[in-house]
Amino acid sequence: MTDLQAPHMSRLWAVGLVTGSVVALVVLLFLGTWQVQRLHWKEDLLATIAARVESAPRPLAEIEALDVGTGDVDYWPARAEGTFVHGAERHFFATHQGNSGYYVYTPLRLDDGRFLFVNRGFVPFDRKDAERRMEGQIEDRVAIEGLARNRLDEKPSFIVPENEPDRNIFFWKDIDLMAATAGLPEGAEVLPFFLDADETANPGGLPIGGVTMIDMPNNHLQYAITWYGLALALAGVLAAWFWRLRRKP
Template identity: 60%
Template structure:
């Protein structure tokens, strides 16, 4: 190769390397910044969950007012009374404490005649059929203490399977479809949020209550360090490479 062309080729190589490195650096910094934002969001969420779950139970009317005024009722403790309609159980696919099965959502007829779905807790796959757990089908008026959970109106992600109401298997909480297929009342008869029952034991041991996940993982700081660390390492590698290129020229 002609010696006169070597400096030009080195300059071209340096330009390409710098351009690619700049693009990679921008991506790494963007990922790190996004994780910083996620960290602040997660810390705020955990603080909100802690504040709400440790507060005194609220009345149904109070939580409904919060729903109307703020649209945010997640994790507020609520106490309600009514009668379960076990024939309307809807089953939500779930993994809990390493086991797969279902969360049992049962219509509760409130004292005012309206209905609300109560997540009574977890049952294994082989106990999906209510006939396998008759002791837990509590009769008569009950008092329920639990956490309010927001209803959703659309599938949260394309990776979530479609609900299968015909088999009574739900993968996301489509409240209207759950109400419409329960055989208990009409969708408009239901209060606009769910209740996750607390861990008070049910007769026969099933369903197992208290399934609300409140200890959410928070690994965002580790991701921040990873992405920013990779950005710093990239800068170091490119800097050393440029220094060696200068020595060659």
Template identity: 55%
Template sequence: MHAKAALIVTDTKTTTSTQRSLWFAAPFVLLVLVLLLALGTWQVKRLYWKEALMADIQQRIHAAPVPLSDIETLAASGGDIEYRTVALSGTFDHTKEQHFFATFQGQSGYYIYTPLRLSDGRTIFVNRGFVPYDMKEQAKRAAGEVSGVVSLEGLARARLAAKPSSLLPDNDRAKNIYYWKDLAAMTDSAGIEPGNVLPFFVDANDAPNPGGWPKGGVTLIDLPNNHLQYAITWYGLAAALVIVAGFAYVRGVRNSRE
């Protein structure tokens, strides 16, 4: 009789302990579930934002070119000038070109940033395109050093306010090798008065240059869009958590009744 009573007391304690464990675990499970759902929803919002951004960029790069003055006005007002098509004309000063280290179509080399002197006396740096590593010297691509007034089209590109990553090497101005687009340094190295340089760049389109170099149209528009995958992952983890918690609850209730 005493053994049976002791057993009942033990079972009661076990049941109570199981119920307490379930109640203590519930807030934690709920908190994690809310967090997972929030992360999934945030990724969905990011997905819509990224798709809208990509659509906007596609619209910009296929739009009719606008005058350079329109890009200036937009930049001065704080607007987004990235990837907007622009038409401009002027005279290149090839003696002051700057070399940006780059990889294009699997080949190492340089983007050639050349000052273009406008009719009003100001200057804008134009990324004329890519040359292979062994064609860094101008003498090896003399045919492409066009003279006189030229007209071109391209994409406006914003300047960088600072070095984008500490992992990038410092620009080597002594060797005329840039690892990030430092407009102030390029302007100083070229010996141009800063007040006479427009505060953005232009990437020339793929219109061929004499001799084939530089090769224009090098703008890379590669915006990774993995937000749907991330959203599915977070929502999947939330579903898994609900299933695991559900099984644990059912088993706990079943054990407490046995």
């Protein structure tokens, strides 16, 4: 490299460094702001859940009216009566208290002939087969209380595996596919939401009810502080570098 080329290369290196640093600073500020927005969203969600779950259970007809009017029945306490169709249960991959297994979604035949998918709760991998937990397969008419849950119209994320209805394993709650593969009577009407049964629903022990996640982690403030802290540190480094340049002969 000649003496004439050296200053030019030095300027190019400086411009590249400054440009990269500014881009990184913008990204860090964006991430911090995004986490602040997520913080407000999570706080509103937790407040909504807390207010709803403390209310008295509503008749199923009221939950249906809410679904028609607002499309949001999540976490409203509800009650329903009917008879389980155990042969049509669907299995949703899940974890419970550190153990892997399945949530058992069983259609509840209502008095008017329609069906409501009830998440009866968790069973370990080795109890997926209903014949290994017959004590919990209630044949009599039942009254179920729990929390209503919204349907999902699409897979929540590309990282979620595709459902495997042929193996009766679901990774996201596609209620249409669950109903279509459950062997229900042709033309059967299935309510467009779910009911998560509480812990009193299964006197036989399995499935383990009351599995709805209510206490959700809220770490967005820490994440926001981290991103803003990194942005501040980077800004400090850039400021110190410019200050040294101004003082350099």
